[in-house]
Amino acid sequence: MAYKIAVVGATGNVGREMLDILDERGFPAREVVPVASRRSQGVDVSFGDRTLTCQAIDHFDFSDVDICLMSAGGTVSKEWSPKIAAKGCVVIDNSSAWRYDADVPLIVPEVNADAITGFTRKNIIANPNCSTAQLVVALKPLHDAATIRRVVVSTYQSVSGAGKDGMDELFNQTRSVFVNDPITPEKFTKRIAFNVIPHIDVFMEDGYTKEEWKVLAETKKMLDPKIKVTCTAVRVPVFIGHSESVNIEFERPITAEEARDILREAPGVLVVDKHEDGGYVTPYESAGEDATYVSRIREDATIENGLNMWVVADNLRKGAALNAVQIAEVLVNRGLITPKKVAA
Structure with a gap:
């Protein structure tokens, strides 16, 4: 069976990555259509060794599309995802628009794939932050x-989490440092070149x-509502790849060696943890x-049953595009959707 796939937001960083990953993984697609805003209509994007031309979302007919990978931002998703879903197309949305809706499953396939069956309530599945x-x-x-x-x-x-504008700002500011040009922050609240900024997304009352709240709320929704989570989110002058320093307190004893063994067998995880120079992933x-890479696994002697670890992944892939494609693969592999009949 082969499916018709639409990628909305196909000209953005994540949309282009979605197209690459659909091709790389050999997703069973009979047709892939890039869709974008009206101003990007006619823009060419790559799909494997082919070039596809973007369609405008305002005029595109989703009635014969099986799966829509949506990466056009929360405002667009709020307006368009229900319309597309009403056409019988399953929407896998990369924005924060639907993550906290009780009727929309929030899915990471290695973590809670069984929850995907809830997609039938709204025909929408959310990708996490x-x-x-x-x-x-x-x-x-x-x-x-x-x-x-x-x-x-x-x-x-990394700055790619803020989109192409974030990547451009890091590049331009870095160049300005070397040629002694003035630097005026635009995308970020402070200079990002050779600096770190402890501020991502808007501030809340507390x-x-x-961004920090998202980590808390989404971890609870996908993993366990009883887990206590606190976060500090920092933007760093790296183009691609998010890193995390993670301190964990457990109910039962677990050693660093036990954790390494468990993680080595876990889906989607690669452990690189040698106690030597360079024996970790950046x-x-x-x-x-x-992969999601885990390094620097060690016991925390300041708390009972505590561990520290370092977690790194490509935020455009596992953090967005890859996870969305994996969700689509779960739908297909579990027989949760069947292709619509191709019009004669």
Whole structure:
């Protein structure tokens, strides 16, 4: 069976990555259609060794599309996802628009694939926040083994999480430093070149940012509502790849060696943890890779049943595009959708 796939937001960083990953993984597609805003109508994008031309979302007919990978932002998704879903097309949305809706499953296939059956309520499935996706991939097998009570996470998030404008700003500011040009922040609140910014998304009343709240809320929804989570989200001058320093408190004892063994067998995880120079993974090495890498696993002597670890992944892939394609693969592999009949 082959499916018709639409990729909405196909000219963006994540949309282009979705097209690449659909091709790389040999997704059973009879047709892939890139869709974007009216101003991007006619723009060409790559799909394997082919070039596809973007259609405008305003005029595109989704009635014969089986799966829509949506990566056009929350405002567009709020308006268009229900319309597309009403056409009988399953929407897998990468924005935050539907993540906290009780009738929309929030899915990371390595973590809670069974929850995907709830998609029939609205025909929409939510992709988690990029920093949450890699975090829960690493936490799930450890939670199953020793039950997590509390997680303290500090994120070191690349500028690609802020889109192409964020990547351009880091590039342009870095160049300005070397030629001694003035720097005026535009996308970020402060200079990002050779700096770190402890602020991602808007501030909330309690002093946390929306990005930090997302990690808390999404981890609870996907993994366990009883887990206590606190987060500090930081933007760093890295183009691609999010990193996280994670401190975990468990209900039952677990050693660092036990954690390594568990994570080595976990789906989607690669452990690189040698106690030597370079015996760990950095975001630079994660770029273009599918795995969630775990390094620096060690016991925390300051709390009972505590571990520390370092978690790294490509935020454009596992944090967004790859996870969305994996969700589509679950729909297909479990026989949860069947292709619409092709019009004669």
